[in-house]
Amino acid sequence: xxxxxxxxxxxxxxxxxxxxxxxxxxxxxxxxxxxxxxxxxxxxxxxxxxxxxxxxxxxxxxxxxxxxxxxxxxxxxxxxxxxxxxxxxxxxxxxxxxxxxxxxxxxxxxxxxxxxxxxxxxxxxxxxxxxxxxxxxxxxxxxxxxxxxxxxxxxxxxxxxxxxxxxxxxxxxxxxx
Amino acid sequence: xxxxxxxxxxxxxxxxxxxxxxxxxxxxxxxxxxxxxxxxxxxxxxxxxxxxxxxxxxxxxxxxxxxxxxxxxxxxxxxxxxxxxxxxxxxxxxxxxxxxxxxxxxxxxxxxxxxxxxxxxxxxxxxxxxxxxxxxxxxxxxxxxxxxxxxxxxxxxxxxxxxxxxxxxxxxxxxxxxxxxxxxxxxxxxxxxxxxxxxxxxxxxxxxxxxxxxxxxxxxxxxxxxxxxxxxxxxxxxxxxxxxxxxxxxxxxxxxxxxxxxxxxxxxxxxxxxxxxxxxxxxxxxxxxxxxxxxxxxxxxxxxxxxxxxxxxxxxxxxxxxxxxxxxxxxxxxxxxxxxx
Numbered sequence: 397x398x399x400x401x402x403x404x405x406x407x408x409x410x411x412x413x414x415x416x417x418x419x420x421x422x423x424x425x426x427x428x429x430x431x432x433x434x435x436x437x438x439x440x441x442x443x444x445x446x447x448x449x450x451x452x453x454x455x456x457x458x459x460x461x462x463x464x465x466x467x468x469x470x471x472x473x474x475x476x477x478x479x480x481x482x483x484x485x486x487x488x489x490x491x492x493x494x495x496x497x498x499x500x501x502x503x504x505x506x507x508x509x510x511x512x513x514x515x516x517x518x519x520x521x522x523x524x525x526x527x528x529x530x531x532x533x534x535x536x537x538x539x540x541x542x543x544x545x546x547x548x549x550x551x552x553x554x555x556x557x558x559x560x561x562x563x564x565x566x567x568x569x570x571x572x573x
Numbered sequence: 574x575x576x577x578x579x580x581x582x583x584x585x586x587x588x589x590x591x592x593x594x595x596x597x598x599x600x601x602x603x604x605x606x607x608x609x610x611x612x613x614x615x616x617x618x619x620x621x622x623x624x625x626x627x628x629x630x631x632x633x634x635x636x637x638x639x640x641x642x643x644x645x646x647x648x649x650x651x652x653x654x655x656x657x658x659x660x661x662x663x664x665x666x667x668x669x670x671x672x673x674x675x676x677x678x679x680x681x682x683x684x685x686x687x688x689x690x691x692x693x694x695x696x697x698x699x700x701x702x703x704x705x706x707x708x709x710x711x712x713x714x715x716x717x718x719x720x721x722x723x724x725x726x727x728x729x730x731x732x733x734x735x736x737x738x739x740x741x742x743x744x745x746x747x748x749x750x751x752x753x754x755x756x757x758x759x760x761x762x763x764x765x766x767x768x769x770x771x772x773x774x775x776x777x778x779x780x781x782x783x784x785x786x787x788x789x790x791x792x793x794x795x796x797x798x799x800x801x802x803x804x805x806x807x808x809x810x811x812x813x814x815x816x817x818x819x820x821x822x823x824x825x826x827x828x829x830x831x832x833x834x835x836x837x838x839x840x841x842x843x844x845x846x847x848x849x850x851x852x853x854x855x856x857x858x859x860x861x862x863x864x865x866x867x868x869x870x871x872x873x874x875x876x877x878x879x880x881x882x883x884x885x886x887x888x889x890x891x892x893x894x895x896x897x898x899x900x901x902x903x904x905x906x907x908x909x910x911x912x913x914x
Contacts, residue, residue, distance in 0.1 A: 423624050508621040526586070527615065528622040533586055548585030555584050555614060562614075 410450055414443055417460060421467050427524045428471045430513055438474060442466040464529045465539060468521075511561035519554035522547055579604045587611035787864055788872035788879055791890045794839055794846075795857050796875065801848050802855055802894065804832040813847070820845050822860060822886075825909045829902070840864065849906075853897045858906050862887035869903075884910055 421442060425435035445466055446453075453459065512520060525531040525539060537547045574582075574597040582589055587608060598605045795801070807830045816834040817823050820843055824831075832855065833848035845860040866888045870881040879892040880899040884907045891903040 423622070426624065427622060505617065505621045508617055509624075512618075512621060523618070524622060527618050548581060551586065552581050552584030555587075555611065558618070559614065 407450065410453070411447070413456070413459065414446055414463075417463055418443070420460070421463055424464055424524065424528055425467050425471060427512065427528065428468060428521060429474075434471070434474065438467055438470045441470045441474075445470070461529070461531065461535070464525075464531075468525070468539065508558070508562050511558050514561065515554060515557060519550055519557060522550045523554040523558075526551060576601060576604050580607055583608045583611050587615045786872075787861075787866075787890075788870070788874055788881065790840065791859060791879065791881075791892065792874040792877050794837065794859070795877065795892055798835070798837075798846070801833040801835070801846070801857065804848060804855075805850070807832055807850075808834045808847070816847070817845050817860075819843050820860065820862060821912065822862070823911050824906075825911050827905055828909045829905065849902055851897075851902055854893065854895055856897075856899065856902045857890075857892045858902070859890040859892075860884070860887070860906070860910065861890060864888050869900075871899075882907060886912070 418439060421439045422435055425438040425442075426432060429435045429438060442463060446463060512523070515523070522536050522540065525536045526533070531539065533544050533547050533551070536542075536551075537544045540547065542550075574593050576597075579594055579597045579601065582591070582594055583604070598608060813831055813834045814823065816836045819836045822845065828849065829852075830850045831847050832850050833846075835846045836843045837846040837859075838844075839846075839859070839861070840863065842863050844862065846857070848855050848857050864887055866881045866883050868883065872879045872881070877892045877894060878896055878899065879890060880903050881888055881890050882903045889903055889906050889910070891899045891906065893899060
């Protein structure tokens with residue numbers, strides 16, 4: 397059981413703590429899976445696994461990255477196990493459009509969201525891990541089984557692709573490597 | 574550090590602050606500008622990724638059962654599910670990381686019941702599979718905290734929250750069967766159609782295969798009995814009759830001497846195969862009671878001259894190894910051929 401400020405946290409406290417991470421996990425799962433229903437499945441399974449392993453939890457500070465890691469692996473497992481049907485990328489973006497539009501961040505951010513959804517997995521995953529998950533490049537490398545330079549390259553390319561899709565190319569101060 | 578290296582590092586992690594990078598940026602305004610752009614992009618990225626999950630949740634239908642605390646759901650499900658090892662090793666004390674959710678997720682545990690997300694999910698599940706929702710074990714194997722009475726949960730939940738029960742446990746979500754079938758049906762249908770089309774093509778090809786010609790088969794058969802041409806002595810009458818009788822026929826008068834007679838298996842039947850010694854040399858005759866030809870057909874195959882003529886029953890094939898007129902021997906056989914019945 398994880399340690400709280402006043403000693404060992406109760407199961408109730410842990411349950412509340414886990415629940416407080418749900419929005420983060422949902423968001424993270426959505427960007428990985430690009431499907432709300434799948435994201436919900438993944439988060440449910442993540443919560444379940446976390447709860448089962450609650451007696452082994454030691455450090456509350458590591459809870460969030462641990463949960464994000466479970467989300468990432470559950471998402472991968474789900475796709476591996478269920479052989480989810482492949483759909484056209486445009487359909488994905490279109491199907492999520494309602495959700496994206498519901499957010500009041502404006503058309504600019506909605507465009508960027510569409511661009512992120514359109515990124516290939518190999519680029520989208522590290523960028524989500526870094527920007528949303530707060531993982532360092534070293535941690536991303538460990539998560540994805542890559543070297544740090546390889547992660548940096550993917551992140552760099554991901555940003556370049558986003559700039560291209562997002563229309564920031566003209567603002568570039570020169571060719572990137 | 575070169576500009577190329579600096580930009581790769583900045584592109585990979587715009588917030589990187591290594592001494593080497595900072596030193597390069599101090600002397601390279603272009604890379605500095607690039608970094609500022611990347612930082613700006615990063616800020617927008619963060620904003621874009623920070624979806625307000627609750628806003629994009631589908632609205633729960635009216636009357637949907639509320640979810641008290643998702644932790645209860647988690648706990649209930651945890652108890653009901655079979656034990657599965659955790660996907661990852663839980664964090665230990667040596668892992669250091671700042672915690673606290675990045676967004677609207679207060680650690681003071683805002684009442685999860687207020688979050689429409691899980692409630693909406695539960696409502697959708699209930700709508701899709703009421704029997705599943707109804708059969709969900711509410712608190713089987715649930716930890717003590719989750720099983721506590723509503724009053725005891727007041728620290729975590731609003732007092733108005735209903736007690737944990739079947740109606741407010743989030744059932745395990747599954748893909749609705751219809752959605753799965755929607756994706757699988759076209760595949761199955763396509764597979765079935767493909768198999769049917771392949772079978773149809775194969776059957777059509779089989780039907781339309783060029784049939785081996787009767788003449789070619791006769792020649793092939795005759796080639797298989799080369800000694801038949803060497804005979805010069807007439808076949809005894811009883812031997813000839815036995816051969817003919819096997820096929821239900823007999824020969825009347827008017828035949829020239831028969832020097833070879835055999836009952837041969839040809840195209841699924843025993844047919845009389847004999848050699849008639851004519852004035853122009855030996856000719857082979859096959860009485861084909863089951864092969865009908867509409868008219869006389871001459872053929873030349875593998876050095877054999879042949880003639881197929883219709884008979885009262887089936888047809889008669891006459892072959893010679895040398896060019897000669899076969900009409901007369903064929904006519905003689907057709908005239909002499911009688912039914913044995």
